[in-house]
Every structure is written in C-alpha cells, then in structure tokens.
Amino acid sequence: MKRLLSGLCVMLGLILLVGCQAVTSTAMIGDKSEKVAQAVQGVWKFNDAVFYAKATGNGRVDLSTVQWKDDKWQLQTFTLYATTLGDHAYLNVQPVENNASQSTAKPSDKEAKDAPVPTYAILQLLYDVDSGARTADSLVVLMPRQQAFESAVTQGKLPGKVDGKSEGKPAPHVHLTASAQVLNAFVQAAGQKLFDDAHPQVLTRLATLSQYDD
Numbered sequence: 418m419k420r421l422l423s424g425l426c427v428m429l430g431l432i433l434l435v436g437c438q439a440v441t442s443t444a445m446i447g448d449k450s451e452k453v454a455q456a457v458q459g460v461w462k463f464n465d466a467v468f469y470a471k472a473t474g475n476g477r478v479d480l481s482t483v484q485w486k487d488d489k490w491q492l493q494t495f496t497l498y499a500t501t502l503g504d505h506a507y508l509n510v511q512p513v514e515n516n517a518s519q520s521t522a523k524p525s526d527k528e529a530k531d532a533p534v535p536t537y538a539i540l541q542l543l544y545d546v547d548s549g550a551r552t553a554d555s556l557v558v559l560m561p562r563q564q565a566f567e568s569a570v571t572q573g574k575l576p577g578k579v580d581g582k583s584e585g586k587p588a589p590h591v592h593l594t595a596s597a598q599v600l601n602a603f604v605q606a607a608g609q610k611l612f613d614d615a616h617p618q619v620l621t622r623l624a625t626l627s628q629y630d631d
Contacts, residue, residue, distance in 0.1 A: 439590055440561040441536050442577075444597040445509040446604055447500030449476030453544060454499040457508070460624040461556060471626060476500060498537070502601055506544040508558065509537035536592075541612040556620040559612040566591045566611065575603055 454472040461468045470480045478497040483490045498509040543557035569575040570591060577593040593600060604611060 439538050440563065440566045440593065441538050441590070442509075442593040442595070442600060443536060444593070444595060444600050445498055445500055445537055446507045446539055446600060447502030447505075450499050450501045450506065451476050453501060453506045453542065454478050454497075456544060456553065457497065457499055457542075457556065459622050459626050461620040462623055463618065463620045467623065468620070469626070470497070472499075499542070503605055506542040508540045508542050510540065511535060511537055543617065554622045556622075558618045558620065559614055560616070560618065562611055562613050563591060565607070566593065569603065569607075575600070 451472070451474065454476045457470050457478050458472040459470055461470060466482055466484075468480055468482045470478050472478050476499045478499060480495045480497055482493050484493050485491075496511045498511075500507045500509060539561055541559040541561075543559065566575070566577075567579055570577040570579055570593070575593055575595050576599075577591060577595065580590040580592065595603070
C-alpha cells in the first residue's frame with residue numbers, strides 16, 4: 418500500500434512534506450475504455466517529471482517514468498486502466514508489482530485464492546467522452562476530495578477504512594472496499610463533489626508515441 422501511495426505522488430509530481438494523501442479502492446470506477454486509453458497514450462510532462470504512456474489494449478495503459486532515488490535513477494512503472502462512467506472518464510492506477518493481472522499464465526486454484534486483491538488509486542480525467550482526441554496537447558487530472566470519501570466511509574455510505582486519522586485533520590489515506598456496482602452507483606449519485614476541480618493537475622504532451630502503434 419505504501420508503494421502505491423508513494424508511486425502516485427511520483428506519478429503526479431506531488432511530493433508533499435506531510436506525505437501524499439490518496440483514495441484507493443479494491444474496485445475500479447467505471448468500465449474500461451480503449452478510446453480514453455488511446456487519448457492518454459503519449460509522452461507527458463508534469464512539473465519536472467516526464468512520463469511515457471502506451472495504450473496496450475482493453476483500456477490498459479502502461480506508464481513509466483524515472484526518479485532520482487538512493488543516488489541513482491530508478492525506473493517507476495505503473496499500470497493505468499482508463500475507464501468511463503456516465504459522461505466522465507477516470508484513471509485507475511496500480512504500480513506494476515501490485516497488479517495481479519500481469520501474468521498471462523492461468524493460476525492454480527491455490528494461487529488464485531492467495532493472490533493479493535488489486536488496489537487502485539482513483540483519479541478523474543477531464544476528457545470529453547464523445548469527442549476526445551489523442552492529439553490533445555494536455556491532460557487535466559482531478560485528485561479525489563479526501564474528506565468526501567472519508568465521510569462516506571465513516572457514515573457507512575461506502576465500505577472501507579480510514580488510515581492515519583488525527584484530530585482536526587483529514588486522513589492521509591482512505592481505502593474503499595466496495596464492489597464495483599456499489600462504488601459506481603455512489604460516484605454517479607455524488608457527482609463532481611468527489612473530485613477537486615478547484616486544483617486541476619495539468620500534464621503537457623511532448624509527443625504522441627504514434628511510431629509505436631501496431
């Protein structure tokens with residue numbers, strides 16, 4: 418879990434003195450969308466970080482960047498699942514080693530039983546589902562409103578847990594365990610109040626990666 422949270426901070430360049438707040442979920446928001454994944458494909462810049470994103474089919478995007486850590490450059494790799502729910506698009510983010518779906522081999526019954534439950538960090542992507550184009554020169558990402566999801570869990574509207582809560586401060590991590598059906602219904606009913614449109618994170622396109630199309 419710590420790897421996922423720190424990885425999300427790296428992905429968006431959000432290195433905060435108090436750590437990275439995040440909302441994670443065992444279910445993805447929405448249905449996988451290859452159209453949105455194709456729009457995400459490319460080389461992107463956010464602050465001083467550069468990200469390479471390649472759509473690999475069925476809404477999946479493999480994303481990599483490098484981070485200076487322990488006196489050397491280290492590769493950071495993530496799997497994103499681009500999805501849509503109603504008129505909105507979302508990114509469901511996993512570091513590769515947390516992604517139980519990486520192997521193409523069929524697991525044994527015991528391996529399937531013991532496999533870790535996938536965990537996704539959830540983000541909203543401002544994207545016109547009907548007319549979005551992969552040639553757009555920017556991606557606008559909205560972070561989840563921590564307090565909104567925290568309240569949903571503490572009030573029993575969504576199953577999950579709140580980690581690291583201290584008096585008078587928002588929790589650094591809210592983990593949702595709702596089924597996809599329950600989570601999607603809640604997100605649709607709550608509308609835009611779940612994501613922070615007052616502080617959008619904008620990634621600028623440097624290249625399209627069209628030379629790597631199959």
